[in-house]
Amino acid sequence: MTQVIVETGNRVAGLACKAARAKVIAAYPITPQTTVVEQIAELVEGGKMDAQYIRVESEHSAMAACIGAAVGGARTFTATSAHGLALMHEMLHWASAARLPIVMAVVNRAMGPPWNIWADFSDSLSQRDTGWIQFYCADNQEIFDTIIQAYKLCEDKRVFMPAMVCFEGFILSHTSMPIKIPDQKEIDDFLPPYNPPWLLDVDNPVTHGSIVYPEWYMEFRYFMYEAMENARKLIPEIDKEYGKRFGFKYGGHVEKYRCEDADLIILSMGTIGSEAKLAVDNLRHRGHKVGAARVRVFRPFPNDEIVNLTKNAQMLTIIDRQVSYGMEGPLHTEVKASLYSNQDSPLTTGFIAGLGGRDVTVQDIERMVEKSFKYLQAGKVEKEVEWVGLRE
Amino acid sequence: MVTLKELPKEEYFYPGHVACTGCGAVIAIRLAQKALGPKTVFVIPACCSSVLHSAFPFSAFATPCLNIAFEAAAAAASGVVSAYETRGLKNITVLAWAGDGGTVDIGLQALSGAAERGTNFIYVCYDNEAYGNTGFQRSGSSPFGSRTTTTPTGKREHKKDVPMIMAAHGIPYVATACVSYPLDFVAKLRKAKEMVGTKYIQVLTPCPPGWRYSTEKTIEMGRLAVQTGIWALYEIEHGRFKLNPPSSTLTDKTKRKPIEEYLKEQGRFNQLAPEDVSELKRWIDETWEKYKRLQLNNQTNIS
Numbered sequence: 291m292t293q294v295i296v297e298t299g300n301r302v303a304g305l306a307c308k309a310a311r312a313k314v315i316a317a318y319p320i321t322p323q324t325t326v327v328e329q330i331a332e333l334v335e336g337g338k339m340d341a342q343y344i345r346v347e348s349e350h351s352a353m354a355a356c357i358g359a360a361v362g363g364a365r366t367f368t369a370t371s372a373h374g375l376a377l378m379h380e381m382l383h384w385a386s387a388a389r390l391p392i393v394m395a396v397v398n399r400a401m402g403p404p405w406n407i408w409a410d411f412s413d414s415l416s417q418r419d420t421g422w423i424q425f426y427c428a429d430n431q432e433i434f435d436t437i438i439q440a441y442k443l444c445e446d447k448r449v450f451m452p453a454m455v456c457f458e459g460f461i462l463s464h465t466s467m468p469i470k471i472p473d474q475k476e477i478d479d480f481l482p483p484y485n486p487p488w489l490l491d492v493d494n495p496v497t498h499g500s501i502v503y504p505e506w507y508m509e510f511r512y513f514m515y516e517a518m519e520n521a522r523k524l525i526p527e528i529d530k531e532y533g534k535r536f537g538f539k540y541g542g543h544v545e546k547y548r549c550e551d552a553d554l555i556i557l558s559m560g561t562i563g564s565e566a567k568l569a570v571d572n573l574r575h576r577g578h579k580v581g582a583a584r585v586r587v588f589r590p591f592p593n594d595e596i597v598n599l600t601k602n603a604q605m606l607t608i609i610d611r612q613v614s615y616g617m618e619g620p621l622h623t624e625v626k627a628s629l630y631s632n633q634d635s636p637l638t639t640g641f642i643a644g645l646g647g648r649d650v651t652v653q654d655i656e657r658m659v660e661k662s663f664k665y666l667q668a669g670k671v672e673k674e675v676e677w678v679g680l681r682e
Numbered sequence: 683m684v685t686l687k688e689l690p691k692e693e694y695f696y697p698g699h700v701a702c703t704g705c706g707a708v709i710a711i712r713l714a715q716k717a718l719g720p721k722t723v724f725v726i727p728a729c730c731s732s733v734l735h736s737a738f739p740f741s742a743f744a745t746p747c748l749n750i751a752f753e754a755a756a757a758a759a760s761g762v763v764s765a766y767e768t769r770g771l772k773n774i775t776v777l778a779w780a781g782d783g784g785t786v787d788i789g790l791q792a793l794s795g796a797a798e799r800g801t802n803f804i805y806v807c808y809d810n811e812a813y814g815n816t817g818f819q820r821s822g823s824s825p826f827g828s829r830t831t832t833t834p835t836g837k838r839e840h841k842k843d844v845p846m847i848m849a850a851h852g853i854p855y856v857a858t859a860c861v862s863y864p865l866d867f868v869a870k871l872r873k874a875k876e877m878v879g880t881k882y883i884q885v886l887t888p889c890p891p892g893w894r895y896s897t898e899k900t901i902e903m904g905r906l907a908v909q910t911g912i913w914a915l916y917e918i919e920h921g922r923f924k925l926n927p928p929s930s931t932l933t934d935k936t937k938r939k940p941i942e943e944y945l946k947e948q949g950r951f952n953q954l955a956p957e958d959v960s961e962l963k964r965w966i967d968e969t970w971e972k973y974k975r976l977q978l979n980n981q982t983n984i985s
Contacts (some may be wrong), residue, residue, distance in 0.1 A: 313765070313768040313769075314761060314764045314765055314768060316757075316760070316761060316764075340768075341768065342764040342767060342768055344760055344761065344764055344799070345799065346757060346760070346795055347791060347792070347794070347795030347798070348791060348792075348795070350753065350754065350757070350792070351754065351756075351757030351760075351791075351792045351795055352757075354750060354751065354754035354757035354758040354761065354792065355757045355758065355760045355761035355764070356761060357748075357750065357754075357758055357761060358725065358748065358750070358757070358758035358759060358760060358761025358762040358763075358764075358765065359761035359762065359764050359765040360761070360765075361748055361761075361762070361765075362761060362762040362763075362764070362765025362766055362769075363765050363766075363769050364764065364765035364768050364769065366761070366765075380751055381751060381754065384750070384751055384754075490723055490746050490748050490762060491746060492720060492721045492722070492723060492745070492746055492774055494746075495720075495743065495744055495745050495746040495747075496741075496746055496747075497735070497736040497741035497743055497746070497747045497749070498746075498747065498748045498749060499748065499749035499750070500732075500735075500736035500737060500738050500741060500747075500749060501732070501733050501736065501737045501738065502737075502738040503737065503738070506738055506739075
């Protein structure tokens with residue numbers, strides 16, 4: 291039976307791990323992820339979850355243990371934040387290149403120094419090229435649904451890659467919201483048991499991950515590239531199927547809000563995307579034709595959706611909760627790259643906002659849009675990258 | 683005690699591997715596979731074994747193997763153990779097989795974590811006393827005075843005592859071995875296989891190119907290491923320390939061969955000054971005093 295509960299993002303992630311019937315969880319606590327693993331420990335020790343929780347001594351070991359468990363034939367889950375994710379970096383490459391469908395909740399937190407435990411995307415976006423599928427959520431229901439969908443996607447034999455389900459620390463991790471948890475039987479129908487095409491198996495002794503010389507190495511990497519392209523196609527299909535079964539749909543790669551006739555579209559990720567919807571309503575009320583698009587999947591990046599979405603727009607306002615030093619916001623870069631081969635692309639302007647948990651309010655977003663409209667009227671973007679709300 | 687006749691004729695380590703001539707680690711792998719049988723899963727971090735046993739699309743292993751990053755053997759093995767347990771698979775031995783660099787240095791944290799959690803697996807450190815795979819750089823396991831490519835005038839620190847560190851974790855079984863005493867090594871692996879929990883075995887595997895001796899002398903080098911007392915064969919079973927033959931006969935200093943016999947055979951020691959040799963002798967004597975105390979106290983649990 292479908293249950294409606296009120297829970298924090300972290301506890302919802304733990305419940306999704308249980309609902310997905312993950313069998314091995316290996317994780318190390320870090321703020322703000324801690325309540326994910328505390329919840330899993332309670333569920334496992336309370337006999338409410340048929341799984342093993344390996345209380346590893348570091349995040350590096352967490353991912354190594356997930357790799358061992360996944361190749362040993364168990365559905366695996368882990369969760370981390372910021373420095374924990376950075377410590378995992380080597381094993382992130384290992385997991386994807388070993389083609390293991392590990393699902394990880396990343397509770398986004400700023401990187402130090404200076405120490406900061408609040409939200410931005412500097413942790414997960416720094417892992418862009420590790421071969422992990424990256425989802426970004428905007429509310430707690432989406433965390434639950436995306437974790438279930440991520441297993442479905444990752445364990446598809448055309449994909450067999452790992453995925454991060456990212457959501458912002460405290461903003462979602464420690465905020466309670468009502469969510470619907472579908473009936474377990476229906477989840478089981480949607481997500482059958484883990485059945486990997488390769489295993490560490492004494493009856494079929496194979497050497498996993500042996501040395502590969504230059505004459506073969508590129509082919510292995512091409513298979514990963516191809517798997518990501520397959521994931522690109524499957525993400526909207528799985529979203530659609532999930533929506534049909536459980537009633538929640540997110541528009542595949544990009545959630546669009548009042549974009550059809552918009553002159554200007556706000557592009558963002560995570561919870562800023564929710565705020566952007568309110569800004570759109572306010573701005574529309576004042577007569578501006580504005581829409582909002584929230585990029586849910588950063589890898590594989592939805593190039594075609596961005597092109598289609600912005601066909602009729604004249605201006606894009608791109609908000610990044612992360613900066614690539616020496617460049618601009620990563621979403622800004624990717625959006626421009628998607629549009630480059632397209633003629634008559636809209637103007638773009640990028641805003642860096644909300645680093646280290648600083649609030650990004652509806653009014654902040656409206657001001658960004660108003661500034662963008664000025665650029666549009668002038669036919670020229672005066673400032674390509676602007677930091678929002680810096681102290682004088 | 684195991685006899686030679688009892689060792690299975692089946693080979694699980696096929697020809698075609700790419701180890702150096704006279705490699706001690708290869709002898710150790712072959713013995714381990716014979717001792718533990720085909721229902722054994724190897725987890726191998728970066729080390730000589732990871733590059734010598736397979737090169738895509740070939741593998742010399744008849745047992746399954748997961749290659750993993752340098753510092754991650756014990757953690758990855760923990761994951762394999764958990765997966766098998768949740769799947770209800772029984773009677774499979776999970777064996778982490780790591781060099782001394784991957785054990786006593788970069789992998790020590792993961793190993794300590796796995797041991798503290800009581801992970802049910804065997805961890806073998808095959809000890810060639812340096813980072814052999816990358817061209818013989820110093821490790822925490824290199825002996826005092828030995829020349830490596832990062833200690834070109836000889837290492838100034840003594841070997842890290844990881845078997846005792848592992849014993850301090852209170853795990854059910856810790857043992858040392860040497861490929862020159864194959865039946866002792868096999869017996870220890872088999873004992874470990876029958877026990878539940880974390881079992882740690884450190885096996886000395888002489889390395890001709892690193893130690894700089896002639897390739898046919900690997901077994902002789904291992905014997906000399908044990909006979910001179912610079913390496914000892916012992917086991918710590920549920921906290922009880924016991925020297926094994928022939929080390930058990932060497933607590934009397936006069937029974938041990940002079941260390942010079944061992945040192946003069948190896949190029950890695952040929953720059954040793956007389957005071958360095960004295961320091962090594964002092965260290966060996968001190969180590970054996972410790973063994974003697976442990977022997978005497980073997981009624982009490984050291985961990």
